[in-house]
Amino acid sequence: MIYTPRSARPPDWTIAMVVPLQGPAGLFGPSCEAMSELIVHDLNESGGILGREVRVELVDGGGDPSQVAAEVGRLLDQGRIDAVTGWHISSVRHALAPVVAGRVPYVYPALYEGGEKRPGIYCSGETPRLQIAPALRWMREHMGLRRWFVVGDDYVWPRRSSEAVHTYARDLGLDVVGQAFVGLGDRAISRVVKRVAEADCDGVFMLLVGQDAVAFNRSFAKAGLHDRLIRFTPFMEENMMIASGAAATTGLYASASYFRTLVDANSMDLTSRYVSLHGPGAPPISAVSESCYEGGRTLASLIERAGSPEVAAIDATIDGAAYDGPRGTVEFKGRRAHQPVHLAVANGLDFDIVTTLSPAN
Structure with a gap:
């Protein structure tokens, strides 16, 4: 095996995974953390994102939205993150949006109220x-x-x-x-x-x-x-x-x-890989933790399709983007994601x- 010096390798691709670790939604935290580890494992097994190895920076999204946004802004200013995703409530999304503001791609995979049109924010969750x-x-x-x-x-x-x-x-x-x-x-x-x-x-x-x-x-x-x-x-x-x-x-x-409990190949495959990575005593797979997996999967799909992590490139190529995952086929028509419910x-x-x-x- 030929060793490639660190300085000669592409840098890691770091995703800020914003998930609640406190408050009313804090009970989702352990499942979200475990699923974040799985999406990192799966993306790296398939070659990373544009050939760069993926890692996650966990951010507590369960606090005051302004404090969550300040933490993500600090990570951006320090050059420590390349994208943002994770399950968090819409109040946090609204606080994050002006901070992220086209600097890096931001995938919001949670169900939400609909109507999000700001550049660089890609909502792949269910709508009313x-x-x-x-x-x-x-x-x-x-x-x-x-x-x-x-x-x-x-x-x-x-x-x-x-x-x-x-x-x-x-x-x-x-x-x-x-x-x-x-x-x-x-x-x-x-x-x-x-x-x-x-x-x-x-x-x-x-x-x-x-x-x-x-x-x-x-x-x-x-x-x-x-x-x-x-x-x-x-x-x-x-x-x-x-x-x-x-x-x-x-x-x-x-x-x-x-x-x-979905009985299809994609869902059952997710469960199999999750248990293989974490063991049968892992936190339960849930709709919330699956959203964390979905967020990473969506990021990779949109960036690979655009051939670039730049928000302008993703915005220009998002229409018609589609991929198969645990939810089935998710397809973007314009900027709106469609999926089975x-x-x-x-x-x-x-x-x-x-x-x-x-x-x-």
């Missing part, structure tokens, strides 16, 4: 058009659910998604009979459950993150509401299920592009896939 509208239609047609109460955390994704729910409800002949928003980490979730219990609704539309959703599920079940009301959410991943407990998941539906129902601490949804027009 793919995730919410088709699910509401399916549940109306197959379950007769017409009256909904919306519960959400009080920040941009739940607020904007709630607006989408109201729009789709009008289009589908549904009623939104009430809504309530709570601050992230608010411990008074029982007051919201009481309002739901008093409402004339068929189901609860949940837009809660992490421990807030866990607290709601537990309080909902304790009040016996799971016996008569359906819950639906575009965001309920496996760590949240485990923390809620099997007794608190009866009648809980979710829509997403990835569930670890599935509806699933809780079965204890996991999900059973019910159907693949047809996108709204």
Whole structure:
């Protein structure tokens, strides 16, 4: 084997992986860290990005958004990172956007409220058009659910998604009979459950993150509401299920592009490689941690297609970019990512896939 001196080798390609390690979403942290290691392993096994070896710089995305943005800005100023991705809430994305601002590519792989058009930000996650509208239609047609109460955390994704729910409800002949928003980490979730219990609704539309959703599920079940009301959410991943407990998941539906129970070659291959790398006792694979894998996969695909890491080059070539991954085929039409979305129902601490949804027009 011929040794190549470090100075003669291409430098490492460093991705800032922004994931929550504290706060209501902190329960996702271990799974995200483990999945970050897998995407680094897989990218390097396939030759890295443009021939450069990949590494990850983990950034805590669970703190105040301005502090997260300041940390990423510091890493950029020091020349320590070449790209940004990871699962974090939309408030963090909005804080990061002006800091990253075309300096390096920024892939946002989490589900979000839609509408992101800023140069250099590439959103590959689910949007309400793919995730919410088709699910509401399916549940109306197959379950007769017409009256909904919306519960959400009080920040941009739940607020904007709630607006989408109201729009789709009008289009589908549904009623939104009430809504309530709570601050992230608010411990008074029982007051919201009481309002739901008093409402004339068929189901609860949940837009809660992490421990807030866990607290709601537990309080909902304790009040016996799971016996008569359906819950639906575009965001309920496996760590949240485990923390809620099997007794608190009866009648809980979710829509997403990835569930670890998907039975297809791409999903099963991800699970096999994850267990091979980390062992059977690793943190659970989840929709959130899969987003971290997806972020790295999207970055590599867009950069390789452009033949350059420059934001202008990626912007010029993103239309029509596509790749196959754990979510199936993800394709960019213009700057909008399209991908399959599935509806699933809780079965204890996991999900059973019910159907693949047809996108709204």
